[in-house]
Structure formats: C-alpha cells, structure tokens
Amino acid sequence: MKHLHLKKTLACVLAVLCCTGMVTRPYKPLSAQASTIAELEAQKAENTKKIKEYEAQLAQYAADQKQTEAYQAALQEKIGAISSNMQILDEELETIKGQLYDLDIDIAQMEVTIDQQEQDIDKGLEEFKLRLRAMYINGNDSLASALVGATDFYDLLSKYELISCIARHDDELVNNLRDELVAYNENLSTLEAQKALAEQTQAEKETKQAEMKDSMAELRSAYAESEAERERIAKEQANANASIENLEEQNRLADAAEEEIREQIRRAEEEAKRKAEEAKRKAEEAAKKAAEDAAKKAAEEEAARKAAEAEAARKAAEEAKRQADANTPVTPAAPVVVETTAAKTTAAPVTTTTTTTTTTTYSDSAFGWPCPGYYYISSGFGSRWGTTHKGIDIAQNKGADVVASRSGTVIRAVNTCTHNYGKSSNCCGNGYGNHVIIMHDDGTYSTLYGHMASITVSYGDYVTKGQTIGYVGSTGWSTGPHLHFEVRKNGTAVNPSSYLNY
Numbered sequence: 001m002k003h004l005h006l007k008k009t010l011a012c013v014l015a016v017l018c019c020t021g022m023v024t025r026p027y028k029p030l031s032a033q034a035s036t037i038a039e040l041e042a043q044k045a046e047n048t049k050k051i052k053e054y055e056a057q058l059a060q061y062a063a064d065q066k067q068t069e070a071y072q073a074a075l076q077e078k079i080g081a082i083s084s085n086m087q088i089l090d091e092e093l094e095t096i097k098g099q100l101y102d103l104d105i106d107i108a109q110m111e112v113t114i115d116q117q118e119q120d121i122d123k124g125l126e127e128f129k130l131r132l133r134a135m136y137i138n139g140n141d142s143l144a145s146a147l148v149g150a151t152d153f154y155d156l157l158s159k160y161e162l163i164s165c166i167a168r169h170d171d172e173l174v175n176n177l178r179d180e181l182v183a184y185n186e187n188l189s190t191l192e193a194q195k196a197l198a199e200q201t202q203a204e205k206e207t208k209q210a211e212m213k214d215s216m217a218e219l220r221s222a223y224a225e226s227e228a229e230r231e232r233i234a235k236e237q238a239n240a241n242a243s244i245e246n247l248e249e250q251n252r253l254a255d256a257a258e259e260e261i262r263e264q265i266r267r268a269e270e271e272a273k274r275k276a277e278e279a280k281r282k283a284e285e286a287a288k289k290a291a292e293d294a295a296k297k298a299a300e301e302e303a304a305r306k307a308a309e310a311e312a313a314r315k316a317a318e319e320a321k322r323q324a325d326a327n328t329p330v331t332p333a334a335p336v337v338v339e340t341t342a343a344k345t346t347a348a349p350v351t352t353t354t355t356t357t358t359t360t361t362y363s364d365s366a367f368g369w370p371c372p373g374y375y376y377i378s379s380g381f382g383s384r385w386g387t388t389h390k391g392i393d394i395a396q397n398k399g400a401d402v403v404a405s406r407s408g409t410v411i412r413a414v415n416t417c418t419h420n421y422g423k424s425s426n427c428c429g430n431g432y433g434n435h436v437i438i439m440h441d442d443g444t445y446s447t448l449y450g451h452m453a454s455i456t457v458s459y460g461d462y463v464t465k466g467q468t469i470g471y472v473g474s475t476g477w478s479t480g481p482h483l484h485f486e487v488r489k490n491g492t493a494v495n496p497s498s499y500l501n502y
Contacts, residue, residue: 037092037095040088040091040092041088041092043084043088044085044088044089047081047082047084047085047088048081048085050077050081051078051081051082051085054074054075054077054078054081055078057070057074058071058074058075058078072226072227075222075225075226076226078222079219079222079223079226079396082215082218082219082222083219083373083374083375083376085215086212086215086216086219086375087372087373087375089208089211089212089215090212090369090372090375092208093205093208093209093212094368096201096204096205096208097205097366099201100198100201100202100205103194103197103198103201104198106194107191107194107195107198110187110190110191110194111191113187114184114187114188114191117180117183117184117187118184120180121177121180121181121184124173124176124177124180125177127173128173128174128177215375216375216377219375219376220376220377223376223378223396228396229378229396232378232395232479232480235422235479235480236479253426253430253431253477254387254388254390254431256430257430257431257432258390258493260430261412261437261448261488261491262491264411264412264437265411265437265439265446265488265491266491267411268409268411268439268446269439269443269491272439272443366406366499367405367406367447367487367496367499367500368403368404368405368406368465368466368500369405369500370394370402370403370404370405370447370449370483370485371394371397371400371401371402371403371472371483371485372400372401372403373397373400374394374395374396374397374400374472375394376394376395376396376397377392377393377394377395377497378393378394378395378396378482379392379393379395380392380495380497381493381495381496381497382495388493390486390493391448391450391484391485391486391487391493391496392484392485392496392497393482393483393484393485394472394482394483394485395480395481395482395483396482397472397481397482397483398472398473398474398481399453399471399472399473399481400471400472400483401468401471401472402449402452402468402469402470402471402472402483403465403466403467403468403469404438404447404463404464404465404466404467404469405438405447405465405485405487405500406438406440406441406445406447406465407440407441407462407463407464407465408438408439408440408441408446408447408462408463409438409439409460409461409462409463410436410437410438410457410458410459410460410461410462410463410469411437411438411439411446411459412435412436412437412459413436413437413455413457413458413459413461414428414429414432414433414434414435414436414455415434415454415455416428416429416434417429417433417434417475417476418475419433419475420453420473420474420475421474422474422478422479422480422481423474423477423478423479424479425477426476426477427475427476427477428475428476429450429475429476430476431450431476431477432448432450432451432476432484433450433451433452433473433474433475433476433477433478434450434451434452434453434454434455434470434473434475434476435448435449435450435451435452435455435476435484436448436449436452436455436457436469436470437449438463438469444489444490445487445488445489446487446488446491447485447486447487447488448484448485448486448488449469449470449483449484449485450476450483450484450485450486451472451473451474451475451476451478451481451482451483451484452470452471452472452473452475452483453470453471453472453473453474453475453481454470454471454473455469455470456468456469456470456471457469457470487499
C-alpha cells in the first residue's frame with residue numbers, strides 16, 4: 001500500500017515538473033515576418049490547434065488539481081495562444097483597413113475620371129452634331145442615310161462605314177469619340193468591380209472585428225481563472241474597501257484631474273483657434289496688399305501711357321508748327337500707339353490639370369490599439385469603486401510599448417513620477433502618474449495614456465499614429481502595471497471601446 005501511495009506521489013510530482021517547464025517559456029510577440037493574410041491565417045490555425053490541446057489539459061487537471069502549478073501553467077499557455085491569435089487578427093484588421101483605404105482612393109479617382117470622360121464625350125458629341133448638320137445641309141446622301149437609320153448619336157458612331165467619306169478632321173473626331181466611349185465603358189466596368197470588392201472587403205473587416213470581440217471575451221474569461229489576476233482583483237477590491245476616506249480621496253483626486261485635463265484641452269483648442277485666425281488674418285492681409293500693389297502698378301502704367309500720349313501729341317504739334325513756319329506741305333502725323341506692359345499682355349489659355357496622388361498609407365482617422373500585442377482589458381469604461389472610470393485598463397503588459405492611437409500634438413507630458421510599483425494611494429500626476437495627452441489633428445478628439453513607467457515624448461511634439469510614446473508601468477494611483485487609456489471628444493471622456501474598431 002505504501003509503494004502504491006509513493007508511486008502516485010511521484011507521478012504527481014513528475015506531472016507538476018513537466019508542466020512547470022511550460023511556464024518558463026514566456027510569450028513572445030509575433031515577428032514582422034507574418035506579412036500576408038495567408039501566412040497570418042496559417043499561424044492562427046496553428047494557435048487554435050494549441051488552444052484545443054491546452055483546453056484538453058485544463059479539463060484533465062480541473063477535476064482535482066485546479067489550483068496546482070500544472071493547471072496555472074496550462075492556463076498561461078492558453079492565454080499566450082489566445083493573445084497570439086489576437087495579434088494576428090489585429091494585423092489582419094490593419095491590412096484590411098489599408099486595403100479599404102486604397103479602394104476608396106481608387107473609386108474616388110475612377111469617379112472623377114468617368115465624370116471628366118462624360119463631359120468630354122458630351123462636348124465631342126455637340127461638336128459632331130454641328131458638323132453633321134452642316135454636311136447634311138450641303139447634301140451628303142450617305143450621311144443623310146446614316147442619320148435616318150440611327151436611333152441616337154452612340155448608334156450613329158457605330159455606323160462608321162457609312163460616314164467614311166467625311167474629311168480627315170471629322171474622321172479623327174469620330175475616332176476620338178469612339179475611343180472615348182470604349183474607355184468610358186471600360187472604366188464603368190472597373191468602377192463596378194472596385195465597388196463590389198470594397199463591399200466584400202468591408203464584410204471581411206466586420207467578420208474579423210466580430211472574431212476579435214469573441215477572442216477578447218475568451219481572453220478575459222481565461223485571465224479571470226488565473227491566480228495572478230485573482231490576486232490583483234482582490235488587492236484592488238481591498239484597497240477600494242479600505243475606508244470611506246480612501247474612496248472620497250479617489251473621487252476628489254478624480255475631480256481635480258478631470259478639471260485639469262479639461263482646462264489643458266480647452267487651452268489647446270484655444271491655441272489652435274488662435275493660430276488658425278492668425279493664419280487667416282495674414283492671408284487676408286497678403287491678398288489685400290497684392291490687390292493694392294496690382295492697383296498701384298495699373299495706375300502707374302495708365303499714367304505712363306497718358307504721359308507718353310501727351311508727349312507724342314506735343315511733338316506732333318511742334319512738328320506741324322515747324323513745317324508751317326517753313327511753308328512746306330504738312331504731312332499728317334501717323335497715329336501714335338503707345339504699348340504698355342498691360343496692353344501687350346495677352347491672356348493665354350489656362351489649362352488646369354488635377355493630379356491625384358495615390359498612397360498606400362491609409363488614413364489614421366480610426367483609432368489604433370494603444371498597446372500592440374496586449375489585449376486584456378482588466379477594467380472597462382464606467383462606474384467603478386464609487387467613481388467613474390473614464391477609460392479602459394489594458395493589463396498583463398508590464399514594460400510593453402505604448403503607442404499613439406492617432407496622429408496629433410502632445411499637449412501634456414508628465415514624466416516626473418518615480419514610484420513605479422503597485423500602491424493603494426496616489427503618489428503623483430493626479431492619480432495618472434506619468435501620462436501623456438495628445439490632441440488629434442481634427443481638433444475634436446484627444447487621447448490620454450496613464451500610469452506609464454516612463455514617456456519618450458515632450459510637450460509640443462507632433463507624433464504619428466503607431467509611434468511609441470512610453471512604456472507600461474504602475475505610477476500614480478495604480479495597484480499594478482497596466483495602461484489606462486482614454487478617448488475624449490471635445491474634452492469629455494467617451495467609451496474607448498466604441499472607437500477602437502473591436
């Protein structure tokens with residue numbers, strides 16, 4: 001009996017040691033090699049296979065060893081695989097959004113081209129009508145037959161063999177119209193194909209977004225079972241329930257931070273408005289000065305012209321008097337034409353060419369994920385611990401890169417907090433610790449990134465979407481490492497989940 005018990009004990013220890021090996025393999029973000037949708041899908045399929053394997057292990061351990069290292073190791077492996085799949089989905093969504101942006105540009109360009117072609121064809125047809133009318137009046141029987149048999153001008157152009165007798169100029173006109181019609185119909189077909197592809201790509205994007213939401217729910221559920229997350233939640237709950245004074249301090253601090261952030265955003269908006277008005281004033285002054293200079297130049301040229309005419313008249317009078325005094329026939333002076341710069345200038349026909357540049361960089365009007373590779377939201381937007389949580393907390397990501405969700409200008413950058421560890425009270429930054437606020441280019445939206453270990457940008461810097469602005473930490477009022485992320489519309493906090501496309 002003793003031997004049997006010993007064997008069971010050894011088997012259990014071996015199982016724990018084997019599974020402990022899995023814990024030592026940290027999750028690594030995907031490399032940049034996964035560049036195509038096909039490759040990404042292949043990686044995702046492999047991760048899905050692993051998820052099922054880990055779930056089978058979890059089922060095996062759940063019965064009697066749910067709190068053992070083996071269970072937690074398998075759970076961490078599952079979390080890693082889900083996170084890897086989510087990173088693949090994120091890359092796929094970025095690729096699809098880029099494709100949609102390119103398609104939108106192609107469609108817009110094609111619509112402009114088609115519109116111009118329609119105008120050119122209408123203009124050519126009007127010219128062709130006039131030529132046919134003139135030739136018909138002059139008695140061209142072949143053209144008369146063509147006119148009688150044609151249902152419209154497009155049909156007339158198709159009866160090209162009946163009007164082969166027309167002059168070279170008219171022949172070129174017909175050929176050009178025919179070529180334009182062919183190109184026009186081809187472009188119409190291309191436009192329809194582009195729109196169909198755009199619809200298909202949009203549907204694919206929505207499918208991926210739904211898959212991303214499902215993965216987030218699965219990740220949240222897996223983290224909820226992890227021992228580390230349980231400890232974090234218990235610690236946060238204990239801090240929140242420590243005393244009424246603690247909650248009141250949190251509310252006071254939140255109100256102070258809110259007032260300061262709103263004031264910072266208001267000043268940024270006023271500064272942007274002031275710069276816009278200053279630029280407008282300078283443009284108006286420049287236009288006024290240009291108009292005054294042009295009027296002054298025209299007046300000077302007019303005065304010079306009149307002076308030249310007066311001088312020419314005076315010289316003609318003197319010449320007439322001289323000839324009269326000499327009793328010689330007076331030859332009338334030829335009219336004097338005085339050319340000025342204004343008179344000599346002939347307006348040349350102006351040809352306006354519109355050039356549209358196609359870019360493969362899609363518009364950053366959508367908000368990007370602020371902590372790439374990490375998707376666990378430990379706390380959402382809304383009521384929490386007696387106050388309002390004005391953003392989302394992205395956790396389990398100590399030291400990870402924090403990137404700008406959209407391009408814009410840094411209007412606040414705090415990097416003076418050194419207390420980078422979990423705590424039950426505030427240490428600096430009005431609770432946000434080291435944080436950054438970015439005012440985005442449209443002037444309507446701003447984003448806030450809080451509790452960072454350190455930041456890499458300064459006040460006034462212009463940052464682009466996806467640029468690293470700091471690293472995840474636990475400064476300010478934070479029980480553990482995470483990124484606090486806010487989206488604000490006209491200074492008011494809104495739910496970031498509604499803007500992140502997931």
